[in-house]
Amino acid sequence: MAVTAADLLAYVNGSAADNDFAEECLDEATELVDLYVGTVVVPESIYDRAVKEVGSELFHRRQAPNGVAQFATPDAAPIRIARDPMVGAYPILNRVPGLGVGIA
Numbered sequence: 001m002a003v004t005a006a007d008l009l010a011y012v013n014g015s016a017a018d019n020d021f022a023e024e025c026l027d028e029a030t031e032l033v034d035l036y037v038g039t040v041v042v043p044e045s046i047y048d049r050a051v052k053e054v055g056s057e058l059f060h061r062r063q064a065p066n067g068v069a070q071f072a073t074p075d076a077a078p079i080r081i082a083r084d085p086m087v088g089a090y091p092i093l094n095r096v097p098g099l100g101v102g103i104a
Contacts, residue, residue, distance in 0.1 A: 003030075003048050008055045022059060029055035032086055033093070040098040053088035061085075 005022040008029075009015070014022060029051045037047070094100025 003051045003055070008052060008059065011052050012056050012059045014059065018059075021062065022055070025055045025058040026051070028058055029085070033089060036086060036089070036093060037096075037099060040096060042093065042096050042099075046092060046096060050089035050092050053092065054085050057085040057088055 003026060005019055005026050008022045008026050009018060012022075032054050033047065033050050042050075090100075
């Protein structure tokens with residue numbers, strides 16, 4: 001199952017009005033994950049989850065001017081968004097043999 005814009009919108013709790021932007025984020029996320037994994041064969045469920053995580057990071061950047069997001073929390077504390085959109089995907093992908101840190 002390949003991730004679709006509708007999947008990404010559901011994951012980020014977006015609306016149909018955000019569909020075009022979700023498509024852009026999904027395309028970029030897929031390219032970033034593909035560049036990272038290269039020729040390593042990644043199980044489809046892990047690959048899809050990584051694409052969703054990266055797509056989510058890219059999608060939420062629109063709502064984070066200057067890299068700071070404000071969520072509806074009781075203390076209303078601002079949260080800095082990661083500069084690398086792959087930050088959520090690394091722990092997922094690095095468990096795949098051939099990716100991540102190897103021990104010599």
